[in-house]
Amino acid sequence: DTAVSQTPKYLVTQMGNDKSIKCEQNLGHDTMYWYKQDSKKFLKIMFSYNNKELIINETVPNRFSPKSPDKAHLNLHINSLELGDSAVYFCASSQDGAGTDTQYFGPGTRLTVL
Amino acid sequence: AQTVTQSQPEMSVQEAETVTLSCTYDTSENNYYLFWYKQPPSRQMILVIRQEAYKQQNATENRFSVNFQKAAKSFSLKISDSQLGDTAMYFCAFSRRNDYKLSFGAGTTVTVRA
Numbered sequence: 001d002t003a004v005s006q007t008p009k010y011l012v013t014q015m016g017n018d019k020s021i022k023c024e025q026n027l028g029h030d031t032m033y034w035y036k037q038d039s040k041k042f043l044k045i046m047f048s049y050n051n052k053e054l055i056i057n058e059t060v061p062n063r064f065s066p067k068s069p070d071k072a073h074l075n076l077h078i079n080s081l082e083l084g085d086s087a088v089y090f091c092a093s094s095q096d097g098a099g100t101d102t103q104y105f106g107p108g109t110r111l112t113v114l
Numbered sequence: 115a116q117t118v119t120q121s122q123p124e125m126s127v128q129e130a131e132t133v134t135l136s137c138t139y140d141t142s143e144n145n146y147y148l149f150w151y152k153q154p155p156s157r158q159m160i161l162v163i164r165q166e167a168y169k170q171q172n173a174t175e176n177r178f179s180v181n182f183q184k185a186a187k188s189f190s191l192k193i194s195d196s197q198l199g200d201t202a203m204y205f206c207a208f209s210r211r212n213d214y215k216l217s218f219g220a221g222t223t224v225t226v227r228a
Contacts, residue, residue: 102149
């Protein structure tokens with residue numbers, strides 16, 4: 001059983017389009033995250049949610065809007081896609097968000113904006 | 115903000131030999147958590163090992179062990195008896211209580227040669 005899953009795994013789209021990435025975890029965790037891995041492989045936090053509440057929004061443009069319909073899901077919607085949004089986006093989850101628990105990552109979504 | 119530094123962009127090791135990856139971090143906190151994650155070409159992020167700062171004993175996980183030097187703020191990873199499947203990018207990461215995020219180093223690409 002996949003612990004943290006993301007769909008789609010690959011996403012190719014044109015500049016200006018709107019797209020969504022979905023994330024689901026079946027670990028019963030309380031906290032979920034979105035990370036962005038850029039072309040140099042650097043990983044940076046974008047958002048953190050704890051019990052469906054936004055905890056961290058790390059200076060991400062307003063075009064990115066996360067939504068957590070329940071504790072097991074955290075989706076990422078991106079409006080008006082730009083070339084610079086091309087990256088790999090990782091969803092992760094942990095039992096709690098206090099920093100004590102290991103984060104488990106999804107397989108990543110490679111977004112390519114043309 | 116916490117910073118994590120991995121000073122070795124790339125390392126190469128012969129199969130069955132040992133390689134050590136360095137990681138230093140900067141924090142004024144006393145209680146925090148350190149991690150090594152592995153990212154093989156499949157791009158999946160896999161936890162290798164985790165260390166709690168309050169524990170003096172170095173963490174070990176099969177062929178992977180760390181040398182945690184709290185005073186020096188150093189957290190190196192040793193891979194013993196390297197295997198071809200260890201070929202991957204390795205990321206050092208830092209977290210503290212109530213952080214709700216991991217702060218990553220830039221990564222070290224390890225290539226195991228047959």
